[in-house]
Amino acid sequence: MKTNEEFLRRFLRHQDDLRAFLGSVVRDRAAAEDLFQEVSLVLWQSFGNYDPSRPFGAWARGIAVKKVLQTREKSRRLPLAFSPQAIQAVLDAYDRTEKIAPDPTDLRDCIGKLPPRSQSLLALRYERSLKLAQIAREVGSTLDAVHKLLARIRENLQECLQRRLQSDPE
Amino acid sequence: MSAADDLIRKHLDGLATDEERKELDRLLAQSPEAADAFARASRLDHALDRHFRQEEAITSIQTRIHRVERRRLIRFAAGAAALLVAATVAFFALRSAPVVAMNGTAALRAGDTVAGPATLTYPGEATTLRLAPGAELLVEKPDPGKRAFLKKGRLAVEVAKQDHPMILRTPDAETRVLGTRFMLATEGGTTRLEVTEGKVRLAGIDVAPGEAAQTRRDGPPSKRSLYEERFLSLWMDLHDPARGYFSADGIPYHSVETFIIDAPDFGHLTTSETLSYWLWLEAMNGRVTGNWGPFGLAWKKMEETLIPSAARQPTNDLYNPAQPATFVPEADRLSDYPVSMDPTVSVGADRLFAELRATYGTPDLYVMHWLCDVDDFYGFGKREFVNTFQRGPRESVWKTIPHPSTETFAWGGPQGFLDLFIKNESHVKQWRFTGAPDADARAIQAAYWAATWARAQGKDPAAILPLQQAAKMGDALRYALHDKYFKTQHHLIGWSQGWGGSLERTNGWAWRGGSSHAHFGYQNPVAAWALVNEPLLRPASPGAAADWSTSLARQVEFYRWLQSEDGAIAGGATASVNGRYEAIPDGTPTFHGLAYVDHPVFLDPPSNEWFGWQPWSMGRLAQYAALANDPVAREVVDKWAAWARKVVKLKADGTYSVPSTLRWSGRPGAGLQVTPVDETQDIGVTAALARALIAHGSAESRALARELLDRMWLQYRDDRGVSNPEARADYSKIHEKVELPPDRRGGAKPGATFLDLRPNYRKDPELARVEQSLRSGQPPVFRYHRFWAQVEVALANAEFSRSGK
Numbered sequence: 001m002k003t004n005e006e007f008l009r010r011f012l013r014h015q016d017d018l019r020a021f022l023g024s025v026v027r028d029r030a031a032a033e034d035l036f037q038e039v040s041l042v043l044w045q046s047f048g049n050y051d052p053s054r055p056f057g058a059w060a061r062g063i064a065v066k067k068v069l070q071t072r073e074k075s076r077r078l079p080l081a082f083s084p085q086a087i088q089a090v091l092d093a094y095d096r097t098e099k100i101a102p103d104p105t106d107l108r109d110c111i112g113k114l115p116p117r118s119q120s121l122l123a124l125r126y127e128r129s130l131k132l133a134q135i136a137r138e139v140g141s142t143l144d145a146v147h148k149l150l151a152r153i154r155e156n157l158q159e160c161l162q163r164r165l166q167s168d169p170e
Numbered sequence: 171m172s173a174a175d176d177l178i179r180k181h182l183d184g185l186a187t188d189e190e191r192k193e194l195d196r197l198l199a200q201s202p203e204a205a206d207a208f209a210r211a212s213r214l215d216h217a218l219d220r221h222f223r224q225e226e227a228i229t230s231i232q233t234r235i236h237r238v239e240r241r242r243l244i245r246f247a248a249g250a251a252a253l254l255v256a257a258t259v260a261f262f263a264l265r266s267a268p269v270v271a272m273n274g275t276a277a278l279r280a281g282d283t284v285a286g287p288a289t290l291t292y293p294g295e296a297t298t299l300r301l302a303p304g305a306e307l308l309v310e311k312p313d314p315g316k317r318a319f320l321k322k323g324r325l326a327v328e329v330a331k332q333d334h335p336m337i338l339r340t341p342d343a344e345t346r347v348l349g350t351r352f353m354l355a356t357e358g359g360t361t362r363l364e365v366t367e368g369k370v371r372l373a374g375i376d377v378a379p380g381e382a383a384q385t386r387r388d389g390p391p392s393k394r395s396l397y398e399e400r401f402l403s404l405w406m407d408l409h410d411p412a413r414g415y416f417s418a419d420g421i422p423y424h425s426v427e428t429f430i431i432d433a434p435d436f437g438h439l440t441t442s443e444t445l446s447y448w449l450w451l452e453a454m455n456g457r458v459t460g461n462w463g464p465f466g467l468a469w470k471k472m473e474e475t476l477i478p479s480a481a482r483q484p485t486n487d488l489y490n491p492a493q494p495a496t497f498v499p500e501a502d503r504l505s506d507y508p509v510s511m512d513p514t515v516s517v518g519a520d521r522l523f524a525e526l527r528a529t530y531g532t533p534d535l536y537v538m539h540w541l542c543d544v545d546d547f548y549g550f551g552k553r554e555f556v557n558t559f560q561r562g563p564r565e566s567v568w569k570t571i572p573h574p575s576t577e578t579f580a581w582g583g584p585q586g587f588l589d590l591f592i593k594n595e596s597h598v599k600q601w602r603f604t605g606a607p608d609a610d611a612r613a614i615q616a617a618y619w620a621a622t623w624a625r626a627q628g629k630d631p632a633a634i635l636p637l638q639q640a641a642k643m644g645d646a647l648r649y650a651l652h653d654k655y656f657k658t659q660h661h662l663i664g665w666s667q668g669w670g671g672s673l674e675r676t677n678g679w680a681w682r683g684g685s686s687h688a689h690f691g692y693q694n695p696v697a698a699w700a701l702v703n704e705p706l707l708r709p710a711s712p713g714a715a716a717d718w719s720t721s722l723a724r725q726v727e728f729y730r731w732l733q734s735e736d737g738a739i740a741g742g743a744t745a746s747v748n749g750r751y752e753a754i755p756d757g758t759p760t761f762h763g764l765a766y767v768d769h770p771v772f773l774d775p776p777s778n779e780w781f782g783w784q785p786w787s788m789g790r791l792a793q794y795a796a797l798a799n800d801p802v803a804r805e806v807v808d809k810w811a812a813w814a815r816k817v818v819k820l821k822a823d824g825t826y827s828v829p830s831t832l833r834w835s836g837r838p839g840a841g842l843q844v845t846p847v848d849e850t851q852d853i854g855v856t857a858a859l860a861r862a863l864i865a866h867g868s869a870e871s872r873a874l875a876r877e878l879l880d881r882m883w884l885q886y887r888d889d890r891g892v893s894n895p896e897a898r899a900d901y902s903k904i905h906e907k908v909e910l911p912p913d914r915r916g917g918a919k920p921g922a923t924f925l926d927l928r929p930n931y932r933k934d935p936e937l938a939r940v941e942q943s944l945r946s947g948q949p950p951v952f953r954y955h956r957f958w959a960q961v962e963v964a965l966a967n968a969e970f971s972r973s974g975k
Binding site: 015019024085088092100102104108111123124125126131150156158161 | 213220
């Protein structure tokens with residue numbers, strides 16, 4: 001039972017990052033979610049082979065990539081965004097940048113510091129999952145302007161998160 | 171921004187073209203810097219998604235693992251089962267925090283997320299949080315008062331007195347409470363708070379009882395009247411295509427749900443009742459928002475849907491008003507059908523026809539047929555006029571035979587369905603329509619209020635509202651003031667009015683009829699008053715004013731005659747005893763020559779058992795009493811309201827009940843009494859009662875109305891409207907045989923059941939659930955959203971805010 005608990009502890013900590021990874025390389029949200037669930041099960045089944053001295057996130061992503069490529073081989077319908085080479089490159093990048101993954105509490109604080117208009121734009125994009133064209137219609141702006149505005153907001157957030165990470169004693 | 175950054179953003183925002191994605195692919199494979207930037211950006215993108223969707227890791231893992239387990243159960247049976255065990259055990263090992271609240275009998279700890287519908291309680295005190303279906307609430311650690319986070323959806327709250335403020339957060343606001351009743355809802359990035367009792371602070375603003383507040387991105391929350399806010403929120407729900415109240419072509423259904431057997435026996439039929447309620451809704455919307463466009467649109471849709479076009483009533487000019495129809499007796503038993511026509515019974519003359527024809531230049535009638543098959547459920551065509559009830563007082567909805575109103579013999583037997591009802595070897599193809607006059611009267615009443623409210627806003631009602639059409643309807647509705655065969659004009663609003671004719675012109679004919687039976691529940695003194703006193707609604711025919719002013723006086727007198735010693739109003743009266751013009755039995759009280767009937771028109775179930783008639787009809791009398799300042803009407807309403815207030819129960823746990831069934835004894839003038847025999851929380855009836863009490867207007871009546879409105883809202887507001895659980899034991903009757911003549915050829919065959927006559931019910935996904943419940947001996951439970959009931963709730967709330975000012 002110790003193993004189960006161990007697994008859950010680690011999985012809990014990394015599941016979000018795993019979903020972020022899968023979501024970035026699979027173009028369809030539902031397909032990414034399905035894959036995430038399949039990968040979760042494989043992780044559970046393979047946990048006996050996991051070497052605790054290695055980072056769990058990297059191990060999990062490695063298995064995820066295998067699963068992604070296998071699935072793609074079986075069914076051409078899986079809407080992959082990139083070639084296997086690019087996916088491998090993204091995987092390596094995720095491993096390299098794992099330490100600077102955004103912390104939810106930091107993110108909340110950083111969002112709270114944004115001007116109300118930026119917050120409401122983010123809400124339209126992420127909470128209501130509107131397409132950019134819909135957002136543009138809703139706020140009475142152009143697609144290009146919304147795209148640029150969102151890019152700037154995300155940049156601000158990255159900077160804010162970066163500052164918090166650096167001031168963190170850990 | 172570098173080229174790579176721009177491509178990354180485009181990809182994540184779903185804007186990248188195939189070309190751009192290929193370019194990004196190349197960059198990612200070649201440049202570790204680009205790949206790192208991609209990892210950072212996609213992580214942030216996902217984190218934002220998570221933040222705004224407010225999913226919690228702990229519930230996420232639980233649901234994911236359970237979902238994985240469910241999906242993979244077959245392929246990985248062993249592994250999955252182990253996973254479930256492991257997940258459960260480990261899950262509990264991870265959480266040893268103290269119990270914060272209870273969800274039924276399940277303990278909740280800080281960090282638990284509860285999905286609605288659910289009722290949360292806090293041990294040792296009378297605090298409840300009622301989560302609507304679809305809502306999600308995160309239970310948080312006490313600090314030092316209770317805390318919870320409403321991620322989405324609607325929450326009704328009753329908080330007992332607290333030592334420390336209870337804090338309820340939403341994604342964009344926070345409320346603090348010490349003991350109160352209110353509703354909190356969060357959707358689309360804003361939060362709405364509706365306070366019933368006590369004071370609640372939302373995002374720094376105090377919200378008082380009777381007020382509603384909504385957060386805004388760009389300033390402090392906006393406040394308005396709670397009751398008006400409820401009206402608007404229901405109006406939005408009713409018009410939101412996602413909630414399912416309207417068909418794709420814009421016709422309101424009887425109910426959102428399809429599996430429903432009321433008087434209409436399928437939810438996606440529509441009725442003149444439904445359309446008349448829609449008009450009422452838009453009249454009130456005009457008052458609240460100043461927008462009168464929707465009223466005109468609703469009237470137009472009503473015309474298109476339920477008033478037969480000239481082509482659908484093609485042979486009216488062949489009608490002989492001196493001989494309006496051949497007498498057909500009503501039979502006491504279903505097995506007596508088909509019945510034979512009896513030309514030996516004399517009939518009266520129709521004196522209306524010539525007048526209406528002269529006024530409007532057409533022999534066609536401008537009133538609604540009562541029933542329309544919006545989506546072709548019965549199979550006679552989309553939006554066809556249909557009918558069901560045809561076979562006398564013992565024909566319950568379970569025994570009815572759906573049939574098209576235009577009988578071309580394309581369905582049913584060789585004579586279509588005609589031979590099921592009337593014996594005749596030589597039936598010909600024909601059309602016939604039946605109006606339910608209370609609905610037309612309700613439409614006129616709505617038009618009257620629309621005119622009044624528009625005028626009060628300084629607008630010209632004649633220019634913006636279809637008032638001429640309403641007046642024309644009032645003219646044609648005068649048929650309902652006559653006996654079925656014109657032997658008398660009773661001036662009460664009868665149960666129905668019918669008209670029909672042959673489809674062929676050769677040897678063609680047409681007929682008309684009023685109704686011999688008058689039910690108090692159909693009377694509408696407001697419509698009668700408006701047709702006489704509102705200049706814009708005065709019908710153009712010369713005899714209309716006299717007819718409706720006599721009708722008005724007669725209706726008020728009728729209510730007084732039928733008022734029981736307790737205050738409730740008894741059934742009605744008939745000009746044709748048993749539908750066969752039999753002699754009035756000795757000792758039967760009479761009203762202007764009509765015989766008293768405790769349950770007019772139908773007996774299965776007895777027609778005046780339904781408590782709903784009381785508020786429906788008395789709400790109108792109360793409105794009229796105030797409009798006309800009529801002391802007789804006022805006295806009747808006062809006595810009735812005192813009774814109504816007595817039979818409502820407000821319970822200690824925040825719930826309520828109103829009577830469901832009434833039993834009657836005695837007769838007018840001879841110990842007429844009523845006994846409520848059971849109770850209900852029915853939404854439509856309760857809201858109608860609240861409306862009637864508001865119209866009555868005394869402080870006591872208003873206070874009770876408010877309690878009912880608040881309790882109903884807090885208990886039963888859901889994501890479509892307002893709905894209470896309804897156990898339908900009567901649905902076992904779907905398998906009962908509909909009585910049909912044994913020699914029936916073609917179409918409906920002897921032995922057919924209710925369900926056999928409606929084969930499309932077999933495709934309804936709810937049927938399996940109903941059958942399952944019936945097999946297990948439990949009545950199936952539904953949460954219905956009937957259009958009329960939703961409108962009653964909306965109107966009652968708006969009227970409460972209106973009359974309170």
